[in-house]
Amino acid sequence: MRIYTTSDLHYDKRDKQTIDVLKRMSYRLLAMGQASDILVINGDLGDSEEEYIECLELFRDFKGVKLITAGNHDIFVHASSTTSSLDRYNRLPEVCASVGFKLLDDGPVILENENAAIVGNMGWYDFSFCKNPKNAGDTNEAMVLHDNETGFKWDLTDEVVVAMMVKKLEDHLDQVKHIPNVTVFLHHWATGELLPGHRFWRPRVADMAYGFWGSQAFGDVISRYKNIKFVFSGHAHIQREVSKDGVTYRSIASLPYLKELVMLLDNELFSILVN
Ligand SMILES: [Fe+2]
DSSP: OOEEEEOOOOOOTTOHHHHHHHHHHHHHHHHHOOTTOEEEEOSOOOSSHHHHHHHHHTTTTOSSEEEEOOOGGGGOEETTOSOOHHHHHHHHHHHHHTTTOEEGGGOOEEEGGGTEEEEEEOOOOOSTTOSSGGGGOOOOSSEEESSSSEEEEOSOOHHHHHHHHHHHHHHHHHHTTTOSEEEEEESSBSOGGGSOOTTSSOHHHHHHHHTTTBOHHHHHHHTTOTTEEEEEEOSSOSOEEEEETTEEEEEOOEETTEEEEEEEETTEEEEEEEO
16 A cells, blocks of 8 residues: 655646646656555645635546545635635535545545555644744634635634634544554644744744644644554644654645655555656
8 A cells, every 4th residue: 555645736827837736746646556545635735615625636536545624724714705714614524525636624435455544634723833923913813814815704813713623633643542553644734843943034024924734732732642653734834744653744735836756665664756
């Protein structure tokens, strides 16, 4: 069994360069994938449901099991819409199933023949990666616009969303605690251990970005389960890897003109860059 994973595909109808890269990635995956393989797309496929489905369609013919986690962009809504981000989130299992994918936020996948399981969800952020959270501002507003027209919209605070996703993660890990080999996928980061060193950005700029990258609450849950070997994340778009207490945390790279596909085989990671 090989697990292929990628993240932050950001399918955008207006961006031919990105669509061409995604097509090239899908051709390679369709050529490589066997029925025993797993594909996990770790969130942020498209800002609209139409683009989300078009992106998934590229991978519909992958021969193995097709899984996905929600990303923050996948619950964006138009500013004028009466649909909330929670409505979009709750609709995702049905939308994914229509293209042959299972949303991991809906429950874990047990691979009986492999003594393995896959667990995952959107994750979220709570500024726990900031040295000074005041630098990050406050997103606890009814509507946070990504650009002039779309963003996420709900009445939930970031702390409430983190608590929801942490509870989901715990419930799903409890369901597979008898399985020896569990791989976790979270769109947002689970640990600040992945953060780049202090030279990467100036502290204030770093806090503005890092606040939105994830929450240590997920790493705290993961550290309690001894059957987890790998935790994959996206969202920050940078390639980072760190091992702590027997768990390897890996963040997947993504740029408009270059996407990373990571293959996990026999506890080794292989990076395939597609441009
Ligand atoms: Fe994201």
